[in-house]
Amino acid sequence: MKKYNLAILAASTLLFVVGCDTDYINDPDSPVSAPSSQVFSNAQFDLAFELNDQWVAGRGTLQISQYWNSTDYTDESRYALRTSMVDDMWEEPYRILSDLKKVIDLNTDSESAPLMLQYGSNSDQISIARILMAYTFSKLVDTFGDVPYWSYGQIDNPDFQALRLEEGIASPGYTDAATIYEDMLSELAEAANTIDASGTTMPTGDNIYGGDNAKWIKFAHSLRLRLASHILDVNPTLANTVFTESDASAFTSNDDNALFMFGTTDIVGGPWHDAFTVSARRDFGPSLSFTDLLYNRVGPYTGAGMEDPRIESFFDKYVSPAPESIVADEVYGIPYGFGNSVARSVTNEGVPDAEIIKPDFSQPILTFAEIEFIRSEFNGWDQATYESGVTASMMYWGIDAVAITTYVATLPAASEETVLTQQYIGLYMDGLEAWNLYRRTGFPNTLTVPGDTFGDATFTTLVPGLDAIPSRVTYPQNEQLLNRTNWDAARSALTDGDAMTSKIFWDVD
Structure with missing residues (x-):
C-alpha cells in the first residue's frame, strides 16, 4: 500500500475544507477560484470516506453484503435503512460529482484553464475527472437504478440533466x-484514449495514484471490465466487446490497485478510525455467515485442508476486559438478521482488524484481485486467473507466502461457484460491489436470507413486502418532495415501483 505526498495532500485537503485562501493559484487577496488539484483532492477524500463510513457502509452496504453485522441495534440488518442513510447514499455521490465537474469546468473555462496548466494538461485533468465521475455514477446506478446523469462526452444531451x-x-x-x-x-x-500515458496530472491532489497518468489509464480499463461483468447476462454482446477492448490494458498486478490512503490524524483519518476511535463506537462485528465461510464450515471450500488465513487480517479476536484479558480461540461472528436479542447474546464477537481501524487505512477502490476473478469469468472459469485472484487478494491482506501457496493448493477447481465465492471474499471492505455480485449471480450462496432460522429465531425483514435480500435502495424522500414529477416517472419504470424488491436492469439472476 502506497503513500503519495500524504503530508501535502492532508494539508491541501484541510485548507480547502476550511476555506483558507493561502494556497490559491492567483492573487491570495482576491482569489478567482480554487486550484483544480484541491477540488480533485476533496472529491477523492469524500469518495473514499463518505461512501465507506459507518452509515453508508457500516450500517448499509457492509451489512447487506454480510461482511459486518450490528452488535446491538439490528434494524439495518433487517433492511430498515434510516432516512439519513439513504440521503447520504444519494447526496454524497452528487456532491463528489459536483466537485469533479468543477475540475472539468476549471479546465474548459477560457479564464481559468491557462491557470490550471501547472497541475497537468487541461485535457488530462478533464480525462481523469471523467474516469472518477464514471466510477461515482456507477455507485449511484448500482444502488438506486435510474438516476439523474451527466457526462462530458454528451455535454449537450438534453436528457442528461x-x-x-x-x-x-x-x-x-x-x-x-x-x-x-x-x-x-x-x-x-474516451478518457483513457486521450490521456498522455507518460504525463503527470495533479500529483499533490491525487492520493490514489500520485498523478501517474499510466495508472489512471489502467484504472479506466479495469473499471470497464467491472461494469462489463455487471451486464454480462443482460447484454453479453456489449460486455464481451468491452472485455476484448480493455482486458490487455487493465490491471496486471497489485501495484496497480486503486487505493485511497487516509492521513494519520483524526481530521484526515479514515472512517473506521473515526467510528471506532474518535467516536468510540462498538456497533459492528463480523457476520456469522462470513466467518463460517472463512472457517470452511459452509460453502464450496469445506473440503479444503485449512481455514482461510485472511480471517485474522479481516478481524481481530475478542479480548476480555482486564485483568483477565482472555483471547477468544477464534473470530466469532454475529448471526445476521435475527434481531436484537440474538445479536446481543454474542458477547465475544470479533472486531474489524486494527489495520482497518487505524487512521491511515487504505480504502480499496478497485483491485487487481477483482479483475483477475472477472477475467476468469469471461474466460469460462479459467483456473489460472482464479488462482491468481486468490493469491493477489491474500498478498494484499499481508498473508505469508507459504500460507498462500498451501491454501491455494487446497482449493477446489475453478467453477462458477468457487470463482464467484472467492471474488466475494476478495471484495471485503467494498460492500456495494459484493452486493452487486450477489444480486447478479446469486453467489455466494452462503448468505443468511429471510426465512432462515437460528435457534428459535426466524430472519424476518422489517420492510413490508420484502422477503429476500434487497434488490435496490429506495429513492430518498427529498426526491418525492422536491422532484416529484421526475421521481414519479422513475418509479413507474421500476418493476415493483420505488421498492426494495424492484430489480436494477442488470439483475436478471
Whole structure:
C-alpha cells in the first residue's frame, strides 16, 4: 500500500475544507477560484470516506453484503435503512460529482484553464475527472437504478440533466440505467484514449495514484471490465466487446490497485478510525455467515485442508476486559438478521482488524484481485486467473507466502461457484460491489436470507413486502418532495415501483 505526498495532500485537503485562501493559484487577496488539484483532492477524500463510513457502509452496504453485522441495534440488518442513510447514499455521490465537474469546468473555462496548466494538461485533468465521475455514477446506478446523469462526452444531451443547476435545471430528469451504463463505458474508453500515458496530472491532489497518468489509464480499463461483468447476462454482446477492448490494458498486478490512503490524524483519518476511535463506537462485528465461510464450515471450500488465513487480517479476536484479558480461540461472528436479542447474546464477537481501524487505512477502490476473478469469468472459469485472484487478494491482506501457496493448493477447481465465492471474499471492505455480485449471480450462496432460522429465531425483514435480500435502495424522500414529477416517472419504470424488491436492469439472476 502506497503513500503519495500524504503530508501535502492532508494539508491541501484541510485548507480547502476550511476555506483558507493561502494556497490559491492567483492573487491570495482576491482569489478567482480554487486550484483544480484541491477540488480533485476533496472529491477523492469524500469518495473514499463518505461512501465507506459507518452509515453508508457500516450500517448499509457492509451489512447487506454480510461482511459486518450490528452488535446491538439490528434494524439495518433487517433492511430498515434510516432516512439519513439513504440521503447520504444519494447526496454524497452528487456532491463528489459536483466537485469533479468543477475540475472539468476549471479546465474548459477560457479564464481559468491557462491557470490550471501547472497541475497537468487541461485535457488530462478533464480525462481523469471523467474516469472518477464514471466510477461515482456507477455507485449511484448500482444502488438506486435510474438516476439523474451527466457526462462530458454528451455535454449537450438534453436528457442528461444532473449537475446543471447553474443552467437553471433544479429538478433534473432521471436517465435510464442501461443508457447510463453504455455512456459510462464510452466515457471511460474516451478518457483513457486521450490521456498522455507518460504525463503527470495533479500529483499533490491525487492520493490514489500520485498523478501517474499510466495508472489512471489502467484504472479506466479495469473499471470497464467491472461494469462489463455487471451486464454480462443482460447484454453479453456489449460486455464481451468491452472485455476484448480493455482486458490487455487493465490491471496486471497489485501495484496497480486503486487505493485511497487516509492521513494519520483524526481530521484526515479514515472512517473506521473515526467510528471506532474518535467516536468510540462498538456497533459492528463480523457476520456469522462470513466467518463460517472463512472457517470452511459452509460453502464450496469445506473440503479444503485449512481455514482461510485472511480471517485474522479481516478481524481481530475478542479480548476480555482486564485483568483477565482472555483471547477468544477464534473470530466469532454475529448471526445476521435475527434481531436484537440474538445479536446481543454474542458477547465475544470479533472486531474489524486494527489495520482497518487505524487512521491511515487504505480504502480499496478497485483491485487487481477483482479483475483477475472477472477475467476468469469471461474466460469460462479459467483456473489460472482464479488462482491468481486468490493469491493477489491474500498478498494484499499481508498473508505469508507459504500460507498462500498451501491454501491455494487446497482449493477446489475453478467453477462458477468457487470463482464467484472467492471474488466475494476478495471484495471485503467494498460492500456495494459484493452486493452487486450477489444480486447478479446469486453467489455466494452462503448468505443468511429471510426465512432462515437460528435457534428459535426466524430472519424476518422489517420492510413490508420484502422477503429476500434487497434488490435496490429506495429513492430518498427529498426526491418525492422536491422532484416529484421526475421521481414519479422513475418509479413507474421500476418493476415493483420505488421498492426494495424492484430489480436494477442488470439483475436478471
